[in-house]
Amino acid sequence: MQTSNLINWQPDRSKFPDQLADGSFKVDLSSGKYVKIWHGPNHPGVTGNMSLELTLCGDEVMDAKTHVGYLHRGFEKLFERRKFIQCFPTVIRMCVAEPDYNEYNYAAAIEELSGIKIPEAAKWLRMLALEMSRLQTLLRIVPGQGGTTGLGIGVQWGVYLRDLILDRFEELTGGRIYHMYMLPGGVRGLLPDGFRKRMEENLKEIDDFVQRIDRVQYQNAVFKKRTKGIAVIPPEWVDQYGITGPNARAAGFNRDVRKDYPYLNYDQLDFEVNTDNFSDIYNRSRLRWRDLQQTVDLIRQIMDKIPDKGDFKAKTPNVLHWKIEKGETYIRSESSRGEYGYYVVSDGSEYPRRINLRGPSYIHAVSLLERLLKGANIADIGAIMVSLQSCPPEIER
Amino acid sequence: MESQNNNNNNQEKFRDPNLDKRTVISPDGQQIEVDPLQDYFEQARPQVHKPASKVIEKFLNWARAESLWVLGFGTGCGSIEIPPLTTPRFDAYRFGVAMRPTPRQSSVFIISGYLSVKTLKRAIRSYEQMQNPKYVIGLGSCTINGGMYWDSYNTINRLDYYMPVDNYVAGCMPRPEAILAAFESLKKRIKEGRADGANKYAEHFDWYKANQKKVIKDWNMPDYNW
Amino acid sequence: MSIIAKLLWVLLGLFIILNWGLLMGALIRKIVARVGKRVGIRWYQPWLSLPMLYSTRSSISHGVMYYLGPVFRLSGGVGIFLFMPLIVGSPYFDNFSFAGDVVVILYFQFFGMLGMALGAGEGGHPYSTIGISRGLAQFTTVEVPLTLAVISLAIQYDTLSIKEIAAAQQGGITNWTLFTNPLATAAALLSMLGIFRHAPFNLVQAPNEIPIGPPTEYHGTYLGVLRTNGAILHVIEAVLFMNLFFGGAGNWIELIIKTFFIYFFTVFIGVVFPRFRIEQSVVWFLKVPLVLGILAILFMAI
Amino acid sequence: MIKLKDILSPFTAWNNVFKAPVTIKDPLNREAAPRYRGFHFNDIEKCIGCGACSMICENEAIDMVEVATVETTDGDSGLRPRVDYGRCCWCALCVDVCSTESLTMTNEFKWVSEDPEDFRYIPGIDEKPWDNRTEGWKKPAPNYEFNQLERVNMEMLGPEERSDSFVEIVQGYSKEQAEKEADRCIDCGLCVATCPAHMGIPEYIKTVRNENLEEGLRIMYETNPLPEICGRICTHKCETVCAMGHRGEPLSIRWLKRYIADQNPAEEYQRILHSNDIDTNDKKVAIIGSGASGLSTAYYLRVLGYQVKIFEEFEAAGGMMRYGIPSYRLPYDQIDKDVNYILSLGVEIQYNTKVGKDITLEELHEEYDAVFSGTGMHAGRSTKIPGSDHKHNYMAAGLLNKITKGEEIHVAKEIIVIGGGNVAMDITRSLARLQNQKYGEINILTTSLESEDIMPADREEVVEAREEGATIDPGWGPQEIIIEDDEIKGLRVQRCTRVFDEEGRFNPKFDEKDEKIFKGDMVVEAIGQGADFSYLKGELKDQLAFNQRGRLEVNEYFQSSIPWLFFGGDIIQGPDVIHGIANGHKAARGIDKYLQANT
Amino acid sequence: MNTTIEETLTSLESRFELKDIKQQRGDLVFVTVKKEQLISLLTHMRDNENFTHFVMLSVVDWIEDGVFQLSYILNNPEKHVDIVFRCMIERENASMESAHHLWKQVATYQRELYEMYGIDFPGSPRVHESFILEGWDDIPPMRREFDTKKYSEDTYFPRPGRESKDPKEHMKNKLYPDADK
Structure with missing residues (x-):
């Protein structure tokens, strides 16, 4: 027994403070045992532009406070001054990494409140854009998980493939990052000529990438060592x-x-x-990898069903003074991070009363992250943040 | 006078007790007065540095231009276009552009879009920690005249009021190709010896500071952080 | 040979090593870029970056020790160089190697690290402390297997002179320590991963996972010095392993090829693995290479 | 336990070393996708400066600025968009909303500058490298529209129902229809300059959208005291310049005006317009004629507090609007609605008084401080061709007058109308109705000098006349009325090859070889009317200045060379209700100025 | 209406006062409840009605009526239905009972609402700590009386040289300058 203990070296934790039931530590800052540092916002290990106020004991995080607001633009205030159509280019900027869900949720909310039915082609094209958006995010985030632990090579491949998808986006929507494609009432264009062929070529490359990243990242002893059993989310937390x-x-x-x-x-x-x-980190990342495969498959299915012709925009009132009837609604869609929701209230005027975004990162990157960081190793912070796929702009908007 | 008062009130309101002066007792029993603001930061004003003599400066400028180290501080939306720059598709490394994780080692600060006030505070610190010579590229509409967020209460409108900017790129967001073009343009500017933002900042230090302080209400740091 | 002439030869060697180091760094980076499907930097980029770094007009200082940090580091690198015979049998390029030089070199390897520790500690940032304690912890465990391997070699060749160890391996590839003492070689090569600090053992300098630490505190001229030292150190460490395990080099071409491949070996592994956390890598070094090193000694002693 | 596979499989990454990099060789010259939303380009010729782009821009990135090379004309504001790339977000909403499709985006996207002031330019005027690019964001498809190009159809009586009665044809918009039509307006205001009265068109259309019709009425009365009338018979010049008309149908501005007026009940007018108690001053103004200009002058003077009295020749007010325009276009009760409101403000009217006969101008001058004369053009003009002195050759104005008065008129079985204006159409359609009532069939032919494309009549008038069974055969010059046995047998006409000469003067030319005869036993001439200045006599007439073409000379406030005497309406501007109203408004201000100056 | 929602509402009606029940979609219902009953209602929903997923907490500023509308969106993840509880509170000295003990993320929402609207949630952890803003010295910015454009113009140095002409006014000046109303 003694020997195995020697080999499976267990650190002596008797000097560490007590961990309470809710995961927090009893920290006495005046004891001088602890270091308080700021992690971010200008830091390569932090996703996006946010910062963490960490209390460290050695390498271990005793207490973490998230600080967001570095990307706060006051969108929800700006909507008060923008007409419904003018909100359309604005909502997109709420999340930089995956803007299309904003477009969709906003458009769907407006359509629901004003009772507009969109053409069939528009539905399929919207799905295409949404899944492409999921695909491009996953192409960043799946190898990005390796990137946070120092495996940079997958990031290179992934971002390259993401660029190809952005090229397709550019062809389809006219925009590279901010597509501004899903206008309330429909979309802004049909598939361009030759799009299917080029898309299929890209998907083939991605198929190949999926296999390679599996071999390089998921069947990697060090990666497993770094990510398995780290930052576990117990099932009972999910609803809490x-x-x-x-x-x-x-x-x-x-x-x-x-x-x-x-x-x-x-x-x-x-x-x-x-x-x-x-x-845990590994399984969450692995799940995203499976999502990536699934998304490729979904895009293929969607591509088979998109009509090449037909109306793609329903008739809408004159957009310069579009009034939406008084009412409120909540629209949700599944982004690559989770439930993405829009709570839209109209007071019957040309301007929206309130558009409130429910971004998954609002929960994942604030309350959940603070909880997960307690007791984590400082070197794992980046990996934890990426595994939660936190996207600060949607927290502070 | 009124603004002066206002400023004082603000400083009182946003006072951070951790930054107050305090006395500590050293292990050998001596009383030492500690001023955290002085301790953590250096307060000397930035200085204007004269360029080296002609030929040498030309050579150095050439080296500087061909070796642009970019601070990886994603301040706004534009940071989403930085990864493509450094990855296979656009591969900025082959143009002598490299990403650095820290301001001290960087010579180029890319303000990638809008700056909220909270970020501006950090951006100024980062900028000041960069060593002379240093260059700033403003990406997108937001840095020129506010862009999408021109009427937002929390984002600045004109970057050139807070730090000297060498190049602006139009776009929202500018594509990686446009950012590469900005690097090319910046190289030209450096080689011509016109990229002198750091000296300009030192020369007009008071003006920049006044602008920064007008915006950043809780100015709880020394005027110059290295 | 007069001491002046000797110094000039040493300086020539240093010049070649420095330039080869810069070029090798660029070539390796270009190869790694290929793995990432990139073109990579221009081969002459390192030469451009150095004047850029040395010519920053201002710099931040945290006091004398902070300034001395890079100097210590450079003297660590140059120190190793000074006692390292470069070309086997060449009187011009054996530098100041002497009978016990391997011990001195093992010492100098730590010298630079300690200098960094002092300098970065002067920086005052909490992260520097974290970074340097990580660095020292890992480096200590890296040194142990290497030392064991060297002891094993000393037993094998009955000498502590690199020159003699290298000379003893001449006369065919089968004479290399690689084949005559594979256990020691294995222990040394694994610890070499830690010396060159590529993944999975580069958490010490990973900006992602440890924030502002020594590798990010230094800038401008300081960084220029560190980079110069890096170029020298990479080659000279490779020369050390070449001399100890791969038969030394009979001429410059051989040296260039061998050092390249030795260095490339660490990169070859480093590219495809993430980093170990510091306690993981410490445990790993204390497990695998250490055991190999002990075995190598036992093997040789028996 | 660590698996060996987990250590070895990552090394598969290295096989990339032997593959070529995927890096773009020359990224600086890479073109964006054909649909890419890059920098703006504006086709200056096509652009009308409506400012829709500026309105839709959520970033206020687009300014409308004056451009040296473009002049302000009817239907073109002379402004062009200037884009600020310190604001733009490249959403292309400005392109999508552009009413003329002149604004597009190219797929150029690289613009680096050291000067932040550079990023502001006028696309199409300031030369840029991308001006000749063909690719870029355009409107994606014809049916992708931000604006509604089709009008909301107006309910009208069908030709069957209307061709035998004088019931009003146009039914008016319902609430939904009006709101839908009003919704098409993009608020550019290009129409305001073209409207002779410069009515606040976008503003009152906005009140339709906002369901605030009382405000709409107030806006209309600021510039036009006869909205019911104008809402029906205005020549709607505004609609010719409507921004929507460039690619679709212009807005039905006239019908929307009518909608507002119709929806406000007459008895509420005083409350809505806040005209319950107007302070009256001691100045008195006499107005000759209760036509559009007279009523308009009366209204605006009354609102200013003057004591106004109108002298009207006939027994009802309205002038040409009542006695010239058939009631299927303008029902008499609607005229009454507008007139009665004006009268209700305290404007007096004296019917059956012809100035010059029952009372002289001098007498008016003695009793009143100023006189406004809007006597209109009631004297029909004749072609003076052989046979035009026949008893069954009539003047349109006279006939219409009689129809209004309800007098019996001669209606023949086959009628020929000469004239291509709205009066010609009015008489054609009135006579057609009478024919239908009398004979149960319609047999009427209208011809004009002008060919169909330059006929001055409103398009819809011609179409409706045809629907009702009238034959319109334009482009013929009448030469002779053929009379046999003292009865009219027909009209000999020759093909008219031109109406105006190069200098734009009326100078018709006929092709003598192309000649034909229209059959008919009654001819009505509707080629225009003249003014009757018989009331201007003696000394007064000598003091008045006339220009070379025989028109009265008046200043911008319609003041003649006799300071107290103002003229306006058809006699100055030619026959048009809206001009009359505008003249009246202006004259009222002129009179006010004159009277203020004299006290 | 969805049967789950119907059943839930029926069971709620016996204990709580529900007003203005408005069905937006088959799976989404808006209900107005009294301020005093809200927390017990939320607890009941979570524990007994299986509405375990707290979607979001939002607020709508009805400045004309002088109230804030707090919207608590709850979701039943099994039956896939949402109920939104609206709760009107006074705008003056706005304060609301905290629900942070029911779901962990509510504290974050409450922090944001305190900062952005000035609605206090006594007892909520860190509620008075600044969340998004830093150094804010004006009224809470999301309140409707706060004019963001004016603030921005006063504070952030808008670039001068911008002037736009209204086509209508411009044409008036050019074509009929003397016409005034």
């Missing part, structure tokens, strides 16, 4: 914190807005929700 998306699905919850509240034509697609039974 309101966790959604891959973070919840990795904990065994079969929750996917696309299945549970089918929007657009998702009910016509054939797919199963990916779940896992233990939500």
Whole structure:
């Protein structure tokens, strides 16, 4: 027994402060044992532009406070001054990494409140854009998980492939990052000539990438060592914190807005929700990898069904003074991070009363992150943040 | 006078007790007065540095231009276009552009879009920690005249009021190609010896400071942080 | 040979090593870029960056020790160089190697690290402390297996002179320590991963995972010095392993090829693995290479 | 336990070393996708400066600025968009909303500058490297529209129902229809300059959208005291310059005006317009004629507090609007609605008094401080061709007058109308109705000098006349009325090859070889009317200045060379209600100025 | 209406006072409840009605009526239905009972609302700590009486040289300058 203890070296934790039931530590700052440091916002290990106020004991985080607001632009205030159509280019900027869900949610909310039915082609094109958006995010975030632990090579491949998808976006929508494609009432264009062919070529490359990243990243001893069993989200937290998306699905919850509240034509697609039974960094990342495969498959299915002709925009009132009837609604869709919701209130005027975004990162990167960081190693912070896929701009908007 | 008062009130309101002067007792029993603001920061004003003599400066400028080290501080939306720059598709490394994780080692600060007030405070610190010579590239509409957020209560409108900017790139967001073009343009400017933002900042230090302080209400740091 | 002439030869060697180091760094980076499907930097980029770094018009100082940090580091690198025979059998390029030089070199390896520790500690940032304690912790565990391997070699060749160890391996590839003492070689090569600090053992300098530490505190001229030292150190460490395990070099071409491949070996592993956390890498060094090193000694002693 | 596979498999990454990099060789010259939303380009010729781009821009990135090379004309504000790339977000909403499709985006996207002031330019005027690019964001498809190009159709009586009665044809918009039509307006205001009265068109259309019709009425009365009338028979010049008309149908501005007026009940007018108690001053103004200009002058003077009295020749007010325009276009009760409101403000009217006969101008001058004369053009003009002195050759004005008065008129079985203006159409359609009532069939032919494309009549008038069964055969010059046995047998006409000469003067030319005869036993001439200045006599007439073409000379406030005497309406401007109203408004201000100056 | 929602509402009606029930979609219902009953209602929903997923807490500023509308969106993850509880509170000295003990993330929402609207949630952890803003010295910015454009113009040095002409006014000046109304 003694020898195995020597080999499986267990650190002596008797000098560490006590961990309370809620995960926090009893920290006496005046003892001089602890270091208080700021991690971010200008720091390569922090996703996006946010910062963490850490209390460290050695390498271990005793207490973490998130500080957001570095990207606060006051969108929800600006909407007060913008007409409904003018909000359309503005909402997109709420999340830089994956803007299309903003477009969709906003457009869907407006359409629901004003009773507009969008053409069939528009539905499929919206789904295409949404899934492409998910694809480009996953192409960043799946190898990005390796990147946070020092495996930079997958990031290079992934960002390259993401660039190809952005090229397709550019062709389809006219924009590279901010597509501004899903106008309330429909979309802004049909598939360009030759799009399917080029898309299929890209998807083939991505298929190949999926296999390679599996071999390089997921079947990697060091990567496993770094990510397995780290930052575990127990199933009971899921409802306590309101966790959604891959973070919840990795904990065994079969929750996917696309299945549970089918929007657009998702009910016509054939797919199963990916779940896992233990939500640590590895499994969450692995789940995203499976999502990536699934997304490629969904895009293929969608491409088969998109009509090449037909109306793609419903008739809308004159956009310069479009009034939406008094009412309120909540629209949700499944982004790559989880449930993405828009709470839209109209007071019957040309200007929206309130547009409030429910971004999954609002929960994942504030309350959940603060909880997960307690007791974590400082070197794992980046990995934890990426595994939660936190996106600060949607927290502070 | 009124603004002066206002400023004082602000400083009182946003006072951070951790930054107050305090006395500590050293292990050998001596009383030492500690001023955290003095301790953590250096307060000397920035200085204007004269360029080296002609030929040498030309050579150095050439080296500086061909070796641009970019501070990886994603201040706004534009940071999403930085990864493509450094990855296979656009591969800025082959143009002598490299990403650095720290302001001290960087010579180029890319303000990638809008700056909220909270970020501006950090951006100024980062800028001041960069060593002379240093260059600033403003990405997108937001740095020129406020862009999308021109009427927002929390984002600045004109970057050139807070730090000297060498190049602006139009776009929202500028594509990586446009950012590369900005690097090319910046190289030209450096080689011509016109990229002298750091000296300009030192020369007009008071003006920049006044602008910064007008915006950053809780100015709880020394005027110059290295 | 007069001491002046000797010094000039040493300086020539240093010049070649420095330039080869810069070029090798660029070539390796270009190869790594290829793995990432990139073109990579221009091969002459390192020469451009140095004047850029040395010519910053201002710099931040945290006091004398902060300034001395890079100097210590450079003297660590140059120190190793000074006692390292470069070309086997060449009187011009054996530098100041002497009978016990391997011990001195092992000492100098730590010298630079300690200098950094002092300098970065002067920087005052909490992260520097974290970074330097990580660095020292890892480097200590890296040194142990290397030392064991060297002891094993000393037993094998009955000498502490690199020159003699290298000379003893001449006369065919089968004479290399690689084949005559594979256990020591294995222990040394694994610890070499830690010396060159590529993944999975580069957490010490990873900006992602440890924030502002020594590798990010130094800038301008300081960084220029560190980079110069890096170029020298990479080659000279490779020369050390070449001399100890791969038969030394009979001429410059051989040296260039061998050092390249030795260095490339660490990169080859480093590219495809993430980093170990510091306690993981410490445990790893204390497990695998240490055991190999002890075995190598036992093997040789018996 | 660590698996060996987990250590070895990552090394598969290295096989990339032997593959070529995927890096773009020359990224600086890489072109964006054909649809890319890059920098703006504006086709200056096509652009009308409506400012829709500026309105939709959420960033206020687009300024409308004056441009040296573009002049301000009817339907073109002379302004061009200037884009500020310190604000733009490249959403292309400005391109999508552009009413003429002149604004586009190219797929150029590289613009680096050291000077932040550079990023502000006028696309199409300031030369840029991308001006000749063909690719870039355009409107994606014809049916992708931000604006509604089609009008909301107006409910009208069908030709069957209307061709035998004088019931009003146009039914008016319902609430939904009006709001939908008002919704098409993009608020550019290009129409305001073209409207002779410069009515606040976008503003009152906005009140339709906002369901605030009382405010709409107030806006209309600021410049036009006869909205019911104008809402029906205005020549709607505004609609010719409507921004929507460049690619679709212009807004039905006239119908919307009518909608507002119709929806406000007459008895509420005083409350809505806040005209319950107007302070009256001691100045008195006499107005000759209760036509559009007279009523307009009366209204605005009354609002200013003057004591106004109108002298009207006939027994009802309205002038040409009542006695010239058939009631299927303008029902008499609607005239009464507008007139009665004006009268209700305290304007007096004396019917059956012809100035020059029942009372002289001098007498008016003695009793009143100023006189406004809007006597209109009631004297029909004749072609003076052989046979035009026949008893069954009539003047349109006279006939219309009689129809209004309800007098019996001669209606023949086959009628020929000469004239291509709105009066010609009015008489054609009135006579057609009478024919239909009398004979149960319609047999009427209208011809004009002008060919169909330059006929001055409103397009819809011609179309409706045809629908009702009238034959319109334009482009013929009448040469002779053929009379046999003292009865009219027909009209000999020759093909008219031109109406105006190069200098734009009326100088018709005929092709003698192309000649034909229209059959008919009654001819009505509707080629224009003249003014009757018989009331200007003696000394007064000598003091008045006339220009070379025989028109009265007046200053910008319609003041003649006799300071107390103002003229306006048809006699000055030619026949048009809205001009009359505008003249009246202006004259009222002129009179006010004159009277203020004299006290 | 969805049967789950119907059943839930029926069971709620016996204990709580529900007003203005408005069905937006088959799976989404808006209900107005009294301020005093809200927390017990939320607890009941979570523990007994299986509405375990707290979607979001939002606020709408009805400045004309002098109230804030707090919207608590709850979701039943099994039955896939949402109920939104609206709760009107006074704008003056706005204060609301905290619900941070029910779901962990509510504290974050409450922090944001305190900062952005000035609604106090006594007892909520760190509620008075600044969340997004830093050094803010004006009224809470999301309140409707706060004019963001004016603030921005006063504070952030807008670039001068911008002037736009209204086509209508410009044409008036050019074509008929003397016409005034």
